Amino acid sequence: MAGAITIIEAKTKAEKKRYVDVQFRLNAADPAWIPPLKDEVMGLITPGKNPWFGHGHGSFFIATRDGRDVGRISAQIDHLWADMPEEQGGGKATGNWGMFEAEDAEVGAALIAHAEQWLRKEGMNRAVGPISISIWDEPGLLVKGHDHSPTVMMGHNKAVYEQWIEAAGYKGIKDLHTYDLDITKQFPPLIQRIVASGERNQRITIREVDKSKFAEEAALVLAILNDAWSDNWGFVPLTDDEIAYAGKKLKPIVFNELIRIAEVEGEPVAFMMTLPDLNEMQADLNGDLFPFGFIKLLWRLNGGFSGRPTVRTVRVPLMGVKKKLQATRLASQLAFMMIEYIRRDSVAKFGASRGEIGWILEDNQGMVSIAEAIESKINRVYRIYDKAL
Template structure:
């Protein structure tokens, strides 16, 4: 086969999006330890009518063919909010992205990356970053370490050779993200226990469960803290009100009140920690299918996810408390309460924290203090694009409202 026999086509509309998703599912099925996800959820993520990410973003999906077969896929997308962020925080003017990267071989991977780069350049972008599938809050980065065990909920999982293919196309790593694994039954070091006990004696501090009966309000509180706490981080893009409402609805079925905490100082919410039972446990057993019988297992799991591993995908403390002893104390108090409940109520033995930026010294220090260990590493790559002058479509496009 020669490179000339590779065809790259745009995928659009309902049928094109379904084809794009099914190509990804076929590739995932070949990756060791990958966990099949719900097809309906994957379709929603790439549907502009159903994913509020597209309220401030635009994308083009591509599929690769050779010899009449589908042999790869990629997305190229532009987040208008990311373009408005300071360049020193990773995105900023001219920052386009690629994601949902799958390819059968290196030649196909280069053809797909070239197609994504061409679309981004036409839209006026001067850099391509990725893989980011598709919002930075969904699946950022390429798995480059930790593929020897199954991914947790909402984490990407990729073949180890993709990194070499991306790098050989002229990309360089621009950011590293880690997840940390925690042995839940093992107690915390004495110094952490003392910090937690000191906080529990402080009348100004309270750590409470979220209230699922008023979950919409709680989700707004949590994501409001998140937008403030993470605003100086690399890659930050704020959640919009539409995304807050959407995320609240999507997460509600898996929210367990005793695993999700809000910390208050003098009655004001100042920190939060979200913990999700790992739905991949049940998806692995059902093959990612709800019918004909998978829904029974899913319903039982949703009622009580006994024995499930846990993942802490998000936590944050208001920026006004950053670099203070109180910030780490609140984090330790929430981690301690959630860890106790995960073990005593659900029998969980493993937890995963992250992702965490490798240069986020505060979070890395907390992860080290509770004696968790890095178990996965994700890389985000960057490549300059030629030209950089806005294309006709970019010039005509009005600023985001």
């Protein structure tokens, strides 16, 4: 008979290492799971490294039983999330939990209850999760698409977690979709005509980013993002420190051909960011960069001596059009032009054959319409839940 479950807070470096390692043991048998880089996860949960802690705080808990670590969870409060209007998912007394892993239902129930207790002590009366640990990291629980691996910066979890979370009294409040498409095929004739029309419009310029001006270009993209997404459900503006942090992490997988900025009469009004699927390149590293993982990953990122990797999949994590143009024909035209130009280069220069777009909010009709117009199909669904405490 299994022993009692004990839950401890991971505070020391050694305890946080255990916290990271739990995920590796519990998911090792899942062929679709991609081991994250352990250094990246340690940075995510460490104040002083992750600038999220400049506007949030949290605790990280490990469940143990019979001398083994059998689960983990985070409980956190993002003060920018709490400042959001309730109709956008926030609220002054709303906290989050995430990074959920559990060996069985009993462990899962104990961890969720412990996270809820922590949130109540912090004065919260509503829990929204899983959020791991920011909406910009890995939001939502995977509820569809367990049969294939996630792309870069997307989560993966056991299918049974859905049952355990709902058994704890949680109800789904928002679904996030990713869309899959074969990028070796040309888009439908209507989309081709829209792109061709845009190419004849001398007011429109679609340009590549210039990685040699990385900081300047990153600031421009994030400024458009913060404007374009500001009314979206769950939107939390990125701080200057977070922009710098994200830029440092993303720079090795940023390639000029895969990020486009759309300008109208010289004004930057839209962007599309595409990343080669880093998960393909790190799947066999088992989360370790040292002693040889770093060399392997660097070699793959550089495509040997070519300067660019060869990948099967590219992912579009972010796209945005300034609010003043949203719901206009021009906005969709700019989007289709950027998608088409990046599609061409992804195939011709990176050897890609598959694209994944998202995540996209289930009720973001503008983006859903664009995804459907290029004949992409939903391949993964992530669900965010809430519960009154």
